[in-house]
Amino acid sequence: MILHQIEALKDVGVTEVVLAINYQPEVMLNFLKEFETKLDIKITCSQETEPLGTAGPLALARDHLIDGSGEPFFVLNSDVISEYPFEELIQFHRSHGGEATIMVTKVDEPSKYGVVVMEEETGKVERFVEKPKIFVGNKINAGIYLLNPSVLDRIQLRPTSIEKEVFPQIAADEKLFAMVLPGFWMDIGQPRDYITGLRLYLTSLRKKSPSKLATGSHMVGNVLVHESAVIGEGCLIGPDVAIGPGCVVESGVRLSRCTVMQGARIKKHACISSSIIGWHSTVGQWARVENMTILGEDVHVCDEVYSNGGVVLPHKEIKSSILKPEIVM
Amino acid sequence: MGSSEDRVVAVIMVGGPTKGTRFRPLSLNIPKPLFPLAGQPMVHHPIYACRRIPNLAQVYLIGFYEEREFALYVSAISNELRVPVRYLREDKPHGSAGGLYSFRDYIMEDSPSYIFLLNCDVCCSFPLPEMLDAHKGYGGMGTILVSKVSAESANQFGELVADPVTKELLHYTEKPETFVSELINCGVYVFTPNIFASIEDVFMQRRGKAELRRVTSFEALQSATKAIPADYVRLDQDILSPLAGKKEFYTYETLDFWEQIKTPGMSLKCSALYLHQFRYTSPHLLASEHSAKRATIIGDVYIHPSAKIHPTAKIGPNVSISANARIGAGVRLISCIILDDVEVLENAVVIHSIVGWKSSIGKWSRVQGEGDYNAKLGSTILGEFGFCRR
Numbered sequence: 071m072i073l074h075q076i077e078a079l080k081d082v083g084v085t086e087v088v089l090a091i092n093y094q095p096e097v098m099l100n101f102l103k104e105f106e107t108k109l110d111i112k113i114t115c116s117q118e119t120e121p122l123g124t125a126g127p128l129a130l131a132r133d134h135l136i137d138g139s140g141e142p143f144f145v146l147n148s149d150v151i152s153e154y155p156f157e158e159l160i161q162f163h164r165s166h167g168g169e170a171t172i173m174v175t176k177v178d179e180p181s182k183y184g185v186v187v188m189e190e191e192t193g194k195v196e197r198f199v200e201k202p203k204i205f206v207g208n209k210i211n212a213g214i215y216l217l218n219p220s221v222l223d224r225i226q227l228r229p230t231s232i233e234k235e236v237f238p239q240i241a242a243d244e245k246l247f248a249m250v251l252p253g254f255w256m257d258i259g260q261p262r263d264y265i266t267g268l269r270l271y272l273t274s275l276r277k278k279s280p281s282k283l284a285t286g287s288h289m290v291g292n293v294l295v296h297e298s299a300v301i302g303e304g305c306l307i308g309p310d311v312a313i314g315p316g317c318v319v320e321s322g323v324r325l326s327r328c329t330v331m332q333g334a335r336i337k338k339h340a341c342i343s344s345s346i347i348g349w350h351s352t353v354g355q356w357a358r359v360e361n362m363t364i365l366g367e368d369v370h371v372c373d374e375v376y377s378n379g380g381v382v383l384p385h386k387e388i389k390s391s392i393l394k395p396e397i398v399m
Numbered sequence: 400m401g402s403s404e405d406r407v408v409a410v411i412m413v414g415g416p417t418k419g420t421r422f423r424p425l426s427l428n429i430p431k432p433l434f435p436l437a438g439q440p441m442v443h444h445p446i447y448a449c450r451r452i453p454n455l456a457q458v459y460l461i462g463f464y465e466e467r468e469f470a471l472y473v474s475a476i477s478n479e480l481r482v483p484v485r486y487l488r489e490d491k492p493h494g495s496a497g498g499l500y501s502f503r504d505y506i507m508e509d510s511p512s513y514i515f516l517l518n519c520d521v522c523c524s525f526p527l528p529e530m531l532d533a534h535k536g537y538g539g540m541g542t543i544l545v546s547k548v549s550a551e552s553a554n555q556f557g558e559l560v561a562d563p564v565t566k567e568l569l570h571y572t573e574k575p576e577t578f579v580s581e582l583i584n585c586g587v588y589v590f591t592p593n594i595f596a597s598i599e600d601v602f603m604q605r606r607g608k609a610e611l612r613r614v615t616s617f618e619a620l621q622s623a624t625k626a627i628p629a630d631y632v633r634l635d636q637d638i639l640s641p642l643a644g645k646k647e648f649y650t651y652e653t654l655d656f657w658e659q660i661k662t663p664g665m666s667l668k669c670s671a672l673y674l675h676q677f678r679y680t681s682p683h684l685l686a687s688e689h690s691a692k693r694a695t696i697i698g699d700v701y702i703h704p705s706a707k708i709h710p711t712a713k714i715g716p717n718v719s720i721s722a723n724a725r726i727g728a729g730v731r732l733i734s735c736i737i738l739d740d741v742e743v744l745e746n747a748v749v750i751h752s753i754v755g756w757k758s759s760i761g762k763w764s765r766v767q768g769e770g771d772y773n774a775k776l777g778s779t780i781l782g783e784f785g786f787c788r789r
Binding site: 304322323339355356376391 | 713
């Protein structure tokens with residue numbers, strides 16, 4: 071996920087990326103080492119020792135972010151996927167001359183989120199309303215910002231919320247602007263939203279680089295298959311399926327609206343829909359996995375088993391059917 | 400006692416369309432006695448067991464279905480068994496003993512020394528020759544096949560108490576509310592012809608009482624018991640119960656399987672029991688790797704010769720596939736009954752289910768019951784023309 075963001079940043083000339091994390095930096099850094107050289111971009115970590123909210127980590131990373139040039143820096147929420155129109159964001163930020171620009175996205179049910187109330191023509195932000203009871207607007211914070219270094223002077227090194235404490239201050243000074251995000255947007259923190267996000271991403275890919283999608287008589291709709299994955303005969307794959315590196319899909323398998331992660335094996339005649347199959351897992355012959363089943367790493371579903379929405383923690387073997395959604399520990 | 404010329408007649412009670420409503424939706428298309436278990440109609444199994452009885456003269460099926468429903472079956476099975484099988488239609492229900500009595504002229508035509516009475520919806524090993532030998536030894540009017548069940552389930556049946564040494568029937572109660580005994584009535588009996596005299600006695604008593612009632616019509620209105628027509632005689636309550644303890648009836652216990660086939664779910668279990676029994680009685684009926692054209696076969700499986708099975712399918716255990724069914728590539732069938740003309744398309748899975756005539760199961764579909772045979776809704780039942788898409 072994070073690679074999509076880093077690549078998009080590289081494309082607009084970003085030369086250094088700081089990851090603000092609070093857990094196992096070694097894991098992230100090891101993974102990203104190879105991309106540092108491949109993409110020719112510097113990647114460092116800034117680790118919180120205590121949770122600092124959504125703004126505190128920026129203060130923590132101050133030294134990385136201020137390089138004396140006075141240029142603005144991007145802030146991205148890693149759970150968010152979109153088309154990352156960073157070039158347009160930079161243009162807009164320069165044109166209004168304000169202190170900060172946030173991207174917003176239009177949603178059908180704004181009351182679930184925090185709504186950004188703004189002037190339509192200029193994009194100037196008037197105020198934020200958290201989970202409004204009456205309709206005040208339908209744009210919400212998309213979690214993508216472009217900030218001038220002066221914003222850091224407003225943030226103290228303590229647990230701070232950027233939406234509740236920092237942005238309202240900037241808005242009061244009439245220096246906060248918002249830009250509506252074109253294209254798709256999804257917060258994929260929840261597995262269900264991940265599946266929807268996958269569909270949106272693949273739809274966008276079909277428009278931008280259709281050659282990356284798989285084609286063939288056994289493909290339906292948008293399907294992404296890693297070049298090292300192997301698919302058997304008599305399968306029907308799609309729509310909205312992504313198959314990772316080293317995966318093996320045996321013959322007679324049906325996949326729809328699902329993700330098969332690296333190294334997983336789907337055995338003959340199995341049927342998977344609306345589910346996520348974790349790294350190095352196996353789904354047995356004639357098994358049926360559906361309705362938001364999520365298999366963690368190294369989970370093995372035995373032959374002929376049925377899973378209806380099971381959420382299975384890593385390193386488990388599923389020998390009997392899961393008839394209604396539940397967590398298997 | 401008996402010479403080797405003693406003839407035997409077997410009578411199988413098959414019921415009628417108003418009975419066996421619990422067997423719907425399957426009994427909506429076919430009389431319950433003709434529903435296939437292990438690839439053969441339900442009534443075939445007791446009839447086939449009768450073959451082992453020495454000097455079997457005739458088999459009668461008694462019920463109140465239309466004659467034409469059984470006409471084809473009866474002539475086919477007569478040819479196959481080389482024993483006359485005939486269907487006799489009751490004009491109205493007479494109860495199990497009443498039915499037997501009303502056809503006594505037919506039954507006694509061959510002057511049999513012994514008469515077997517079997518219920519069609521009983522699933523068991525039918526140890527008929529052994530039962531007959533025991534009956535001859537006891538010298539009573541009748542011998543009842545009995546079985547031990549768990550104390551909790553015993554009250555669903557007729558409970559009997561038998562003398563442990565002489566095996567005489569001492570006491571009989573039908574579906575008691577309190578626990579009486581773990582021994583239950585299996586619904587298989589053998590009688591000597593004087594059973595008819597006992598049944599006639601019951602008719603006489605009833606008529607007598609009816610006349611009394613005419614005298615005191617006030618009492619008739621007050622009657623707390625269900626009004627039973629004078630000619631409805633039940634074997635259990637009206638014959639066995641009163642005559643228990645009078646050295647007339649004896650018991651023969653079977654240690655083999657015994658089940659009642661009341662619901663479609665039970666037919667799955669009973670089909671499996673009969674399939675297993677075929678290993679010993681008719682192994683040529685079971686599918687092997689060769690007969691099924693190289694499809695994978697696990698456990699006991701019956702496949703009708705006209706059914707088409709793709710070599711990549713995996714079938715069994717406990718599967719029965721009827722005529723003209725088509726099983727596609729990569730299909731998995733476990734513990735199920737597939738009826739005539741069903742089409743199961745590629746990679747579908749059917750578990751613990753009954754798929755009705757001419758149904759179609761779509762590619763990658765899954766039809767699955769829970770496998771609890773005793774639960775009312777434990778198995779998936781697709782009636783005729785069921786259509787299942789993925």
